[in-house]
Amino acid sequence: MSETSRTLPPEALDEWAAALRERFDLSVEDVPIALILDLARDVANGVARPAAPFSAFVAGLVAGRTGGSPEQVREAVAAVVALAESWPDREV
Numbered sequence: 001m002s003e004t005s006r007t008l009p010p011e012a013l014d015e016w017a018a019a020l021r022e023r024f025d026l027s028v029e030d031v032p033i034a035l036i037l038d039l040a041r042d043v044a045n046g047v048a049r050p051a052a053p054f055s056a057f058v059a060g061l062v063a064g065r066t067g068g069s070p071e072q073v074r075e076a077v078a079a080v081v082a083l084a085e086s087w088p089d090r091e092v
Contacts, residue, residue: 029070032077039077046084055080 008016017031039059040052047055063069063076 030073032070032073035074035077039081042081043084047087051084055084 013033017033020026021028021031036056036059039056043055044052059073059076059080062079063073066072066076
């Protein structure tokens with residue numbers, strides 16, 4: 001991947017997810033790609049683009065602290081998305 005092109009095509013994203021699962025001994029259920037991408041989209045649109053990766057990290061941290069099950073991941077993501085959807089428009 002060149003320095004000018006940092007966007008992953010879908011098949012490369014799948015390969016990257018598989019590499020992460022293998023490296024960290026995770027199941028497919030542990031890495032909900034669509035859920036996290038939806039979270040990033042919702043936060044980027046509701047808050048700001050730079051808030052998206054940070055929010056995904058926080059959702060994972062919260063899920064991990066509550067046990068880290070797939071259900072707890074979904075709950076943490078839902079809470080972050082709800083906050084982003086209620087975030088006031090900050091444009092000046």
